[in-house]
Amino acid sequence: MTDAAQNATRTRAEDSPLPEPTLLARTLRTLSGNRTGVIGFVLVALIVASAVLAPWITPYDPAAIMTGPRMSPPTAEHWLGTDNIGRDIFSRVIAGGRIAMLVAAAALGAALSAGLALGLIAGLGPRWLDNIMLLVFDALRSFPVIVFGLAVVTIIGPSLFTVILVVAITSIPIYARIVRTQTMALRNAEFILAERAMGAGMARILLVHVLPNVLGPLLILASMDVPLVIATEAGLSFLGMGVRPPTPSWGVILNDGYNFIRNSPWPVIGGSVPIILVTLGFTFMGEALRDIFDPKLRKTG
Amino acid sequence: MPETNETAQPETLVSVRDLSLDFDTLSGPLHALRNVTLALPKGRITGLVGESGCGKSTLAYSLIGLLPGNASIVGGEIAMDGLDLAHLRASEWRKLRGTRIAMIFQDPMTSLNPVTTVGQQMLDIQYRDRSSRAEKRAKAVEFLEQVQIPDPESKLDVYPHQLSGGMRQRVCIAMALLTQPDLLIADEPTTALDATLEMQIVDLLKELQGKFGCSVLFVSHHLGTVAELCDDVAVMYAGEVVERGTARQIFHDPAHPYTQALFECDPGRIREATRELPTIPGTLPDLRRPPRGCAFRARCPHAWPRCADEHPPLYLRDEGHDARCHLLDETEAVA
Amino acid sequence: MSLLEVEDLRIRYPRMGRLRAALKGEPHGFEAVAGVSFEIEAGQTLGLVGESGSGKSTIARTLLGLKEAASGSIRFDGQEITSASARDWARLRREMSMMWQDPVGSLSPRLKVSSLVTEPLRIHGQKAGRDEATRLLGLVGLPAEFAGRYPHQLSGGQARRVGVARALALDPKLLVADEPTAGLDMSVQGEVLNLLNEVQKRTGVAILVITHNLNLVRHITDRMAIMYLGRFVEQGPTEQVFGHPRHPYTEALLSANPEPDPDSGRARIRLSGEVPSPVNRPSGCDFHPRCPHAQSDCPRIVPDWTVEGERGYRCLHPL
DSSP states (O other): OOHHHHHHHHHHHHOOOOOOOOHHHHHHHHHHTOHHHHHHHHHHHHHHHHHHHHHHHOSSOTTOSOSSSTTOOOOSSSTTOBOTTOOBHHHHHHHHHHHHHHHHHHHHHHHHHHHHHHHHHHHHSOHHHHHHHHHHHHHHHHSOHHHHHHHHHHHHOSSHHHHHHHHHHHHHHHHHHHHHHHHHHHHTSHHHHHHHHHTOOHHHIIIIIIHHHHHHHHHHHHHHHHHHHHHHHHHHHHTTSSSOTTSOOHHHHHHHHHHTTTTOSHHHHHHHHHHHHHHHHHHHHHHHHHHHHOGGGOOOO | OHHHHHHSOOOEEEEEEEEEEEEEETTEEEEEEEEEEEEEETTOEEEEEOOTTSSHHHHHHHTTTOOOTTEEEEEEEEEETTEEGGGOOHHHHHHHBTTTEEEEOSOHHHHSOTTSOHHHHHHHTTTTOOSOHHHHHHHHHHHHHHTTOSSHHHHTTSOGGGSOHHHHHHHHHHHHHHTOOSEEEEESTTTTSOHHHHHHHHHHHHHHHHHHOOEEEEEESOHHHHHHHOSEEEEEETTEEEEEEEHHHHHHSOOSHHHHHHHHHOGGGOOSOOSSOOOOOSOOOOTTSOOSSOTTGGGOTTOOHHHHHSOOOOEEEETTEEESOGGGOHHHHHO | OOSEEEEEEEEEEEOSOHHHHHHHTSOSEEEEEEEEEEEEOTTOEEEEEOOTTSSHHHHHHHHTTSSOOSEEEEEETTEEOTTOOHHHHHHHHHHEEEEOSSTTTTSOTTSOHHHHHHHHHHHTTOOOSHHHHHHHHHHTTOOGGGGGOOGGGSOHHHHHHHHHHHHHTTOOSEEEEESTTTTOOHHHHHHHHHHHHHHHHHHOOEEEEEESOHHHHHHHOSEEEEEETTEEEEEEEHHHHHHSOOSHHHHHHHTTSOOOOTTTGGGSOOOOSOOOOTTSOOSSSTTTTTOTTOOTTTTTOOOOOEEETTEEEOOSSOO
16 A cells, blocks of 8 residues: 555544535524524515415405405405405415516526626626626616616516516626626636646536536525515506506505505505515525525624 | 843743633534643743644634634633733723734735725824824834835835735834734734745844834744744644743754654755655544544554543643643653 | 757736837836746656746746747647647647646535546546546545545645646646645645655656745755746756755755754845846846845846756856
8 A cells, every 4th residue: 555545544544524514404503593594484485385376375366356345454254355346465465476476586587597698708708798798787787677667668568578578687787797707706716727727628617617606606696686576576567567457466466555545554565565575585595595605704793 | 142031930921821712613613722821921932833723823813802703712811911811892902902912914915905005004003192193104114114124215105015025014014013012913924925035024023022022922834933033832733732832942852742743744854855754644633522632642653542531731841841741741650 | 858848938928008018118028937948857856946926837837838938949748839739739738737736726616526536537538437536536545435525625635635636637747736735734745745756656757846845846856946037047956956056046045944943043044135026127147136145247247057067057156
């Protein structure tokens, strides 16, 4: 046996370090000291579950009118009361959650993939291309989302798809910029130089070595952006530029409610509380995720 | 007159007694310092030697209250003039730092503010003085002269990135000494520098320490530098001080097997070219569950059963020289 | 013919844009490496010693094709590589490999050790399964269970071994080791150096060691070259250079890391000042502003390379 091997076996025999904590162990441990993290995960789980199961758990058809008295406060039959034409608010809130999650998933999914691709190109490509892309990103971001939404609505008309399109396009520059910055930092990292010296091609460096290092922080960021997207959806729908009534979006519920707020506060409460819960849930979860995946950033003290 | 210096018992400036410190980690508490006892004498340079993970930097940072948030002192005390530095409030620390205790770091670039001129930074740290701006400026120039920076007046207007690494470390030393502290903590101040610059900084530290008479805690893994600069040496291993003594005692007569092994590994000591270099096989014990007996036992060539069961205290080797090793137990030798 | 023959190699870095340089009437770049020649025989080790900014790492990057040479020639195994095509490089990269300075930072952080060591095999389209990973880890004395770890779970010494295993994966003819002991504790440094010596004995790989640490050079190299400001100041068989340095800079470096002994005291040679910038070279001998032995002609005359038997130096008044 070579000396080196002897040394190594000695290392193995005499040194028995504690096993590195697994992802699950790290998750549980981080959460055990982090009450808001637990709240976040529970809220998000409830919201996603209710969105997925909406058709089965709504007590009434969310579009059905005159399911009971109009403008009813919460009762045993109508947990959140009814609106001005007697629709069950609880059912509409649950169904609206499904729309909100759909918009968030579709818009963020599209923005993430496009932002990732563009960011990698800008970060690794030639300088002039990077400059042009930055210019376009900044130009896109300089439009207020609502103004940009108005323009799109005038052209293709209000619909669920319009909302997704508006949110996706306005989010792409944000993700692309972050990916670009991360990629540029990695470009001169020693392990990337090492790959180049071994003869690895551009595609391999990108997919195997850069992408996995960029993806983690990006996903955490995206989860914290979910409430933003949902608020945008509600906002556009509230203004009549998004989901059209009678489809129950939280924005539509709010809009209907505001018209009759003197008669009953319950439609407004029903439309806004879920937005608050979504915001809290995803923000808390995103912070906890960051702690789990990157303990170095963990707040100490 | 180093001889008289060594025999006379110098006054103690800082006395660390039984200091234990834990880091809270995701997999439980990490016992980074365990019952560290160390005295920093007045007007002398104490070297703190050890390999990465031995706790030498943690000890240094605990002396200036700059520990990370997940650190907690779980036992012992750090006594300095009737104060217990181990249990000081933030406001009390602010009164000590930059006045009685100062520190220089490994990387002089990151310890200077990159967007402010050297001169402005040297004026800013005199904020406690009531003197005029001109007086403060004169003092800054005086201290840049002390650290032998050529043309100090003009250097007040440059930014840190315009200086070389060696010059930046000189500026850091000037800033640390400006308030004439009682204790200067130097955490690997020459590690980032080239060999020829390292010597210059070591010479400078030695000269200035003689001039100002402050105590210095010099943290380093470089044995040659420690031997050259320090009066006293403490060797750390796995969160413990395993050997203490004067530099002569430690380097001429190392008592702890770890100290001996560490010296053997220093290629600077091997005069003959050899293709077979000595190493210390094995690795540090996991400080999340430190071993019951001697921390070095698993790697020690002299280990015997007692080392596994009984944690060695600091046995006296000589006047002012002790080590945590059962081999030094005199009752054992008699038996 | 030697395995690697470098002749009058010059490497430039840009300092400012060409337009701005033309307007200011200054050169737009500077020579980080200014005319360096050396050879490495198969199975031999050459040490390239210098302080930061001496240009030693730049040479390594140029050898590996990561940085272009401005002029001069590099012949590897008889083939000129400064003008090599992309297809030539695909082959050259199998025959030359590199150990990077940062043991952990040069490993892709999201890959397991098993993938990391077999990465070169995969890049060059060879079989890269579990057996290959185990074989390569065995080569550097790491037990197979390390295959499942990630870089951040390795100590510096272990990460260094993974780096060596990966560098040896394709059986290269030349291994470039940039600061092989950087970031390692003293007790582990010997382990890595012994490993390099042992690997060379077994496989006959030629090694170029790049370092600022003379103690290391003494124990693993056959020949050594000392660099200052992008030029060699001295080159020769390691023992001869250690035994009797001819250049004052070599002498100063040799004294920089003495035996740790509080009583050896003032044996170190003190160099005043700092390394000048290669943008503004001193007149005459590059080293004269810091040289303790400088004489009146040193600032005026650029010393030639003097050959003396197996060694050479660049000094007007050699020791």
